[in-house]
Amino acid sequence: MNRIGPLVIVEGPNNSKVPFSRSLYIDCSDKVLIDSGADPKSLMELKKQYGVELIVNTHYHPDHTQHNHLFPDAEKLINPIEYETARTIEGIAKANGIYQEWGEAGVAMWKEKLPHEWVKNLGEISGRYEYETEYSFGGVKVIFLHTPGHTSGHASPYFPELGAVYVGDYDMTSFGPWYHGTDGSIEDFINSGKRLLSLNADTFITGHQKGVFKRPEFEQEMEKYLEIINKRDETIEAYVRQGLNFEELTNIGIFYPKNTLVVPIFKTWERSGMRKHLSRLGLTVPNTEEVFLTV
Ligand SMILES: [Zn+2]
Known part of the structure; x- marks a missing residue:
């Protein structure tokens, strides 16, 4: 030690x-x-x-x-x-x-x-x-x-x-x-x-x-560490501009590797993290509520 x-x-x-x-x-x-x-x-x-x-x-x-x-x-x-x-x-x-x-x-x-x-x-x-x-x-x-x-x-x-x-x-x-x-x-x-x-x-x-x-x-x-936040912003913003909805955005693996998103808690945090960036960017995406309701 x-x-x-x-x-x-x-x-x-x-x-x-x-x-x-x-x-x-x-x-x-x-x-x-x-x-x-x-x-x-x-x-x-x-x-x-x-x-x-x-x-x-x-x-x-x-x-x-x-x-x-x-x-x-x-x-x-x-x-x-x-x-x-x-x-x-x-x-x-x-x-x-x-x-x-x-x-x-x-x-x-x-x-x-x-x-x-x-x-x-x-x-x-x-x-x-x-x-x-x-x-x-x-x-x-x-x-x-x-x-x-x-x-x-x-x-x-x-x-x-x-x-x-x-x-x-x-x-x-x-x-x-x-x-x-x-x-x-x-x-x-x-x-x-x-x-x-x-x-x-x-x-x-x-x-x-x-x-x-x-x-x-x-x-x-x-x-470098705090810069990762800006990079996440840029990546997410670009996908939103392409027209992706909330479900599509949270299937990419922006925070967690895509193959780990089958784990419920990682999927939960992928979604909650996404909401924080969308709100910080002042962006709204279609289907956010519908996704919640169909789960
Ligand atoms: Zn902790």
Whole structure:
């Protein structure tokens, strides 16, 4: 496990790719774990070697909360905006666009298929932390910055004295920015990306894949990463000008590879992501409502 001062980086399998993520452990007397999406074996080793008394989740997504249950005795906190959302299956279904795209029938199906562990993990969260407030864990200072866009409540733990920040799902992966839930926002995503760059920090730790960036590289990558949003705009606009309707637009694979759109949740996010771009572009396309009604 790599270290940055008191911060221990715990990798997820497969370079912390989704459905896993990178966790961060604050090695201090308070024994704090940030997100629990890392390799369960490494997390259990960490628990044995150092102990975990508090888990802080940056946001409610399963790839960041999925191993909360491995620490039954630890207190678990989440950001104040998502505390309520994460408490009910309906709340999560709505935030993920299930209700928006498929109505009540979709929510009923989602409830049936949702893994039990996921519900259990979220059910164990018992409290919330405050944004923009300086906490001190065993003398290590951290501020949970509110960085909405990926989700409305996403927090980025910033360690001012270490010049380090865990940027979570502002992850610089080639997939590009993810803001597909009904609680996501393209404009907020761009603003949060800019805010992260404005911090007095030299070390940026992402939740997935590459991992740790020094400032110059993070700046370059952020520019390319946010540019993906404009490219999506251009691609979608060109298809709309060709006369494609909503169903046709969401069968191309603008966000997710076409062959993965048979997976209901990816199809859901392809559609919800498309709506966000269409609205940002001020475009309306025919048959949007009819598609909803015929599902
Ligand atoms: Zn996420």
